[in-house]
Amino acid sequence: MKYYTNDCVGCGLPCLGAACEYNKVEHFKCDYCKEEDIKLYEYEGYEICEECLLKEFNVVEGSGW
Numbered sequence: 001m002k003y004y005t006n007d008c009v010g011c012g013l014p015c016l017g018a019a020c021e022y023n024k025v026e027h028f029k030c031d032y033c034k035e036e037d038i039k040l041y042e043y044e045g046y047e048i049c050e051e052c053l054l055k056e057f058n059v060v061e062g063s064g065w
């Protein structure tokens, strides 16, 4: 999922709020394992990381290779 946080580290003391460029910093979080700030993939309406995505697929075994 996409979410926003205030990552301000003291722009105006106190923070300028809406005028602060760090007021709403975009972040991404895996819907499954909640890992943050990683590359996400869309899968059936969810946004999940590569690791969780791969778990959704079964490995084909004994296919004669």
Ligand SMILES: [Zn+2]
Pocket: 008, 009, 010, 011, 012, 014, 015, 016, 017, 020, 021, 022, 023
């Ligand atoms: Zn600020």
Ligand SMILES: [Zn+2]
Pocket: 030, 031, 032, 033, 034, 035, 048, 049, 050, 051, 052, 053
């Ligand atoms: Zn994940």
